[in-house]
Amino acid sequence: xxxxxxxxxxxxxxxxxxxxxxxxxxxxxxxxxxxxxxxxxxxxxxxxxxxxxxxxxxxxxxxxxxxxxxxxxxxxxxxxxxxxxxxxxxxxxxxxxxxxxxxxxxxxxxxxxxxxxxxxxxxxxxxxxxxxxxxxxxxxxxxxxxxxxxxxxxxxxxxxxxxxxxxxxxxxxxxxxxxxxxxxxxxxxxxxxxxxxxxxxxxx
Amino acid sequence: xxxxxxxxxxxxxxxxxxxxxxxxxxxxxxxxxxxxxxxxxxxxxxxxxxxxxxxxxxxxxxxxxxxxxxxxxxxxxxxxxxxxxxxxxxxxxxxxxxxxxxxxxxxxxxxxxxxxxxxxxxxxxxxxxxxxxxxxxxxxxxxxxxxxxxxxxxxxxxxxxxxxxxxxxxxxxxxxxxxxxxxxxxxxxxxxxxxxxxxxxxxx
Numbered sequence: 001x002x003x004x005x006x007x008x009x010x011x012x013x014x015x016x017x018x019x020x021x022x023x024x025x026x027x028x029x030x031x032x033x034x035x036x037x038x039x040x041x042x043x044x045x046x047x048x049x050x051x052x053x054x055x056x057x058x059x060x061x062x063x064x065x066x067x068x069x070x071x072x073x074x075x076x077x078x079x080x081x082x083x084x085x086x087x088x089x090x091x092x093x094x095x096x097x098x099x100x101x102x103x104x105x106x107x108x109x110x111x112x113x114x115x116x117x118x119x120x121x122x123x124x125x126x127x128x129x130x131x132x133x134x135x136x137x138x139x140x141x142x143x144x145x146x147x148x149x150x151x152x153x154x155x156x157x158x159x160x161x162x163x164x165x166x167x168x169x170x171x172x173x174x175x176x177x178x179x180x181x182x183x184x185x186x187x188x189x190x191x192x193x194x195x196x197x198x199x200x201x202x203x204x
Numbered sequence: 205x206x207x208x209x210x211x212x213x214x215x216x217x218x219x220x221x222x223x224x225x226x227x228x229x230x231x232x233x234x235x236x237x238x239x240x241x242x243x244x245x246x247x248x249x250x251x252x253x254x255x256x257x258x259x260x261x262x263x264x265x266x267x268x269x270x271x272x273x274x275x276x277x278x279x280x281x282x283x284x285x286x287x288x289x290x291x292x293x294x295x296x297x298x299x300x301x302x303x304x305x306x307x308x309x310x311x312x313x314x315x316x317x318x319x320x321x322x323x324x325x326x327x328x329x330x331x332x333x334x335x336x337x338x339x340x341x342x343x344x345x346x347x348x349x350x351x352x353x354x355x356x357x358x359x360x361x362x363x364x365x366x367x368x369x370x371x372x373x374x375x376x377x378x379x380x381x382x383x384x385x386x387x388x389x390x391x392x393x394x395x396x397x398x399x400x401x402x403x404x405x406x407x408x
Contacts, residue, residue, distance in 0.1 A: 122394075165392040178392050185389035188369040188382050190326070 006093040008115050009100045012108045013123035014153030016134040018169040023102040034092035034099045042080035075106035105159050119186050122163035126170045210297040212319050213304045216312045217327035218357030220338040222373040227306040238296040238303045246284035279310035309363050326367035330374045
């Protein structure tokens, strides 16, 4: 095997579009995919596992990490801070592993600036009505929070053109297949392979 | 459904890399894929179906089609002429159907020039030794023809950087999955969807 640099896959979506489920399932399906555990100042939701779903830290711990330049991206979402530790991410890419990141739109823009070769994937619900229904079914937010998430989704959905790929999540199985197809296809891209193979060498 | 323009997928490979089998199987798997039947002056091989595998024509008929500007690309391969009728290809793309073309490297370069948004896919055998073995197993060529095909393959394989995607055909099942992933992923590309959706409209 010729060692190649890993590819960074960044998945963003307005809340309720199904991003978290898709990323979790994709990690189960593609075992060679590395992922990054984000740092957040928000409180754990029921069922979330510390150090696996998120590193939960205090606002002052978060500020200290930022001050030491330890975050590849960070963002404020609904008054909470979220960030991606840079060191494990870059170690995985250098080691030739592809990385799947589940990141909001602000963080995705920072990652694009820092890693121009990253692959940005945007997931949307098939309609705003469907999005509202999913947020209600989740039962983790009150009316005020649901209204805020919907307003934010309406703004965020206009950002789809900044991404490389768009997945309309009508059906989880279909959306999973599209996400997997994007990852598999990018692994065949000549523009990426050409970074690995020396000038006159061919993979034959 | 918003009507979108179809995408042209062009598959090339040195002979023996498995291109014909892959394209045939992909047409069976993805029924919505249109394909083009090439015109050729070469003699039919055993099992080939007239009008389905190729339109078999005389050299003078071929020249007449060329003269009338009826071919989207054409090429000389092993003293035979091959070409793609332009009209059915363009009708399919205008109608929003994706098209899969099985075209040699000379023809692919002409298609790239004529349709810059086409997706070019290059398939190679895992090694020259493997390629030679496959050509022998095919039993359709004599020693001289096999030597000529191998020499040509050695030249052609260096052209992989002109393509968008590279599939190393180690295993037909794996190569099929990669080809299907490329087609599915390209259908999610924002650069293609942005041609379809009006400026401020979002697919939501």
